[in-house]
Amino acid sequence: MHLHGATGPLVAALDIGGTKIAGALVDAEGRLTARSLRPTPAGGDGETVLHAVAEVLGELRADPDWPAVVAVGIGSAGPVDAAHGTVSPVNVPGWREFPLVARVSEAVGGLPVVLTGDGVAMTAAEHWQGAARGYDNALCMVVSTGVGGGLVLGGALLPGPTGNAGHIGHISVDLDGDPCPCGSRGCVERIASGPNIARRALDRGWLPPAGTEPTAAAVAAAARSGHPVALASFDRAAQALAAGIAATATLVEIHVAVIGGGVAGAGPILFAPLRDHLARYATLSFASSVDVLPAKLGTDAGLVGAAAAAAQALKLPEFTAYAPTA
């Protein structure tokens, strides 16, 4: 879908998740000038999923501004392997070490293609256009069905060698804690994700209103009306997030933690106890003044961020608003 005419260079962005494959053309100010969307045929084999990607790219290539595209940025559900250009998204079993970079590169006539994990892409977007703008050292997180994240250090995105850095959902903050599907124990995600917030509330006797699903949003609604079990479940999630943010601040000296995703939509039910717990875990002088902010960008963060990560990796000169400030 052509949105408006572009001037200057564009980056074609792909945001690949377990439910949808989104594409856009993104200009040097971070605006989307065209977009395309397909559901992810998540149960299909590798070529079937790729076909959906090709359809998205086909729509973008038909856009009148396509000739201005200088690169492709891909943000994908993980794990990704940026070093080898492959993806193995947990929720897309047909893709295991699937050579997505090579296949997309073929489809776009050899333009440079930059792959990162979706947490890194979201971080690039929040740093470029959102709540982390102006911070040289930032952690950005998505707290939703899972917990993902990414890092900006010294003014620059830190994708890490494979594009997975900032994976805060799977650091253990409870070394004797509950087993996590990842194989470890006591991971931040195992305590703080939406499904775990709901599960913990249900386990302790909370019930959703008749006819509604037991989601984290429903727990948040109950917490807002003072339900002690609902409040306790959010408090525990906040504690785990705080321990993870404090660990990150202590390891790499971040000054802001930006939190997006559905669970962040709980607002003060999450953010107030999170700030309280953070003050207790982040005690060393250099780690004790971390701003905790809600994410500013919505569902387009993955697209904007995939473009931003590509612009930074390729040092595209026109995308200077994204130049490191440090």
Next chain:
Amino acid sequence: MHLHGATGPLVAALDIGGTKIAGALVDAEGRLTARSLRPTPAGGDGETVLHAVAEVLGELRADPDWPAVVAVGIGSAGPVDAAHGTVSPVNVPGWREFPLVARVSEAVGGLPVVLTGDGVAMTAAEHWQGAARGYDNALCMVVSTGVGGGLVLGGALLPGPTGNAGHIGHISVDLDGDPCPCGSRGCVERIASGPNIARRALDRGWLPPAGTEPTAAAVAAAARSGHPVALASFDRAAQALAAGIAATATLVEIHVAVIGGGVAGAGPILFAPLRDHLARYATLSFASSVDVLPAKLGTDAGLVGAAAAAAQALKLPEFTAYAPTA
């Protein structure tokens, strides 16, 4: 003490701890060409402690090679504040936000002075000359009375804005765990430091041989002869270190963890269970192949590393062996 003649530029290094203040001249190959040492007058006021630093610098300035010195590197017990040039070492109460960089700069006639935390300095040394050499992404740790550390990311030392990055001893791996003197709970140091290894063994019934102190080294000796309480105490320390290393690998994609300090002297008593636990905590593909190696450099690591950190911060061209490989 003049050790041997130098050719080429030198960095004057200071390693400032709670018990000693060491100084050296370090050449571009990492060799010490002169050294000096004073006990730290840790109970003295700020100027008394500074006087000891001045004596160390005075000996170095009297060295025939002093004219080749182009910079001063300081590695100090923390917390440090490299952004403001101040230090507040926990064990040196006379120094609180003490302007060490300015005072050392005065004492050396205005040469550039680079301050980092001692964990960062040790890391610079192991990356330049020791066990982390050749790795572009590394965590180096000292496990001793405390637990400190530092990071190399993308081939370059990551001091962080204040010189404290890599402070792995004070990340919480047990969010409901025992209170740590830092104010947090369940910190790696609270579980894995030498005094905590000894305390845990004593609490569970271990006794040192008659006439010996209940140190972590004594616990290690008991563990080597099969004492189950001693083995369990080391295993618990190893578990906490593994959770911390796994968190670091998951956050910033390191490929090696180098461990030095007195507790690392326990050898396989520490390293074998640590590698086992690490495999259980570091489960994601990109975090699951971290080499765990003992540190190579001994007590001079602080001096060599202070010089290396200064050389890297100032981009001294002669110290090219320390150029990032990434």
